[in-house]
Amino acid sequence: MDLRESMKKQNELAMFLARHVFSSEAKKHSNIVFSPASIYSALTLVASAPSEPSVADEILCFLKSSSTDELNAVFTEIVSVVYTGGNANGGPEISSVNGVWIEKTLSLDHKFKYLLENFFKAAFKLVDFISNAEEVRMDVNSWVQESTNDLIKDLLSPGSVTNETERVYANALYFKGTWQTPFDDYDTRKRKFNLLNGSTVPVPFMTSDEDQYIAAYDGFKVARLPFQGGRGDTNRTFAMYFYLPRKKDGLDNLVERIATTPGFLDAHIPGREVKVGTFRIPKFEISFGFLVSEVFSQLGLDSNKLYHKACIRIDESGVEAAAATADEACGCYLGMEPPKRIDFVANKPFLFLIREDTTGTVLFVGQIFDPSQSS
Known part of the structure; x- marks a missing residue:
């Protein structure tokens, strides 16, 4: 198993998923943010659980993994x-x-209990869905x-968990980074941002x-x-990327290119x-927030109800972002060389x-159509 190749497949799926999430909101031209990493973590957890073989097979197919062992190795x-x-x-x-x-009336497989505690480091509870959903x-x-x-x-809305629910699998992701070179507050001022209309x-x-x-x-x-790196930490480098189409209405075409061109992200990194x-x-x-399972349904995949929410704040000092994914399972499983000086105005x-x-x-991945409006 080529671990790097397996990770590359999952990373390219991030933009494939983004393309379909964005298209589901295309008529609204909404500001959108979500976390592929959180969704993948939740799916890996579900695929590793003892369940009908079709459940794991659907997830492995979507994540382009050959087995749960490969999925867990990437994790x-x-x-x-x-x-x-x-x-x-x-x-x-x-x-x-x-x-x-x-659900406390269900028997907990010992192997799965071991995976939860020692591999996924997951907190788990035996609860009463039947009487206290x-x-x-x-x-x-x-x-x-x-x-x-x-x-x-409020990741899970009222009524989303019922007395027929047997399990809820969840992942929560949090990120807070400081820019390597922060912006000066006094240089921040209001300017015009062009809308599609x-x-x-x-x-x-x-x-x-x-x-x-x-x-x-x-x-x-x-x-x-780039974000500031830790002292002595040479293994990890985090950065935020902005992809700015030349045309005001060029975002949809750019997303299409990114999602359909293998290796696009790695091939377009300012060096x-x-x-x-x-x-x-x-x-x-x-x-x-959205139902990931509805997007999966558009792709011809059956799944449990998969809920997802994300939030991001960007300011002069850096970025704070978070996301959460929950799977609710019921008993019946449903480059060019840049010029010497270059402008970059994300307006x-x-x-x-x-x-x-x-x-x-x-x-995290997202699109901005109007920074003045929360979505």
């Missing part, structure tokens, strides 16, 4: 590289935790909110005249904003800092993502 690599360490040594604060709630739902939501520093609230809205733009990692490609530009002409990035805060719809560059793991 182990991500945990050991991406989610290790934290803010104590100066690097980004990042955590990914798993939780499982199981609403209480369990509130407990899951409370666990998610605490695990995401209060960024993700031809109008503009005033939004606060962060500005810098420092050298930046920027590259110009055919029809779009990419800016890479060196360049002198900037004008460099402006809008401040924004957005949140978004029209753009794509962004946060990834760990050593493994290529995409933590």
Whole structure:
């Protein structure tokens, strides 16, 4: 098994999934953010559980993995590289935790119990779905909110957990990083952001005249904003990427290119800092929730109800982001060389993502159509 190749497949699936999530909201031109990493973690947990073979098979097919062993090997690599360490040594604060709630009348497979405790490091509870489904739902939501520093609230809506629920599998992901080169607050001021309908809205733009990692490609530009790394931590590098189409209405076409071109993300990474002409990035805060299982259904995949919510805040100091995914299971399983100086003004719809560059793991991905509106 080629572990790196397996991870590459999952990373490319991030943009494949983004393409379909974005298209489901295309008519609204919504601000969207979600976490492929959180969704994959939850799916890995579900695939490893004792269940009907078709459940694991569907997940393995979607994640392009040959077996649960391969899936778990990728999970182990991500945990050991991406989610290790934290803010104590100066690097980004990042955590990914798993939780499982199981109906107490069901027998708990000893092998699965061992996996939960020793492999997934998951907190698990035997609960009473039959008589206290609403209480369990509130407990899951409370666990998610605490695990995401209060960024993700009410992941599971009233009525989503019933007396027919047998298990809830959940993942909560939290990230907080400081820019390697923070922006100066006094340079932030409102400027025009162009909307697709031809109008503009005033939004606060962060500005810098420092050298930046920027590259110009055919029809779009990419800016890479690295986060501060931990002292002595040479294995992990986190960065936020901004993909800016040249045309105001070019975001949909750019997403299509990214999602359908193998290796696109790795092939379009600014390799060196360049002198900037004008460099402006809008401040924004957005949140978004959706049923992942509805997107899977559009792709011809059967699944449990898979809930997901994410939130991201970007300002002069850095980024804070969080996401949570919960699977509710019932008894019946349903480059060009850049010029010497280059402008990068994100004043029209753009794509962004946060990834760990050593493994290529995409933590968060999203699109911005109007930074002045939360979604």
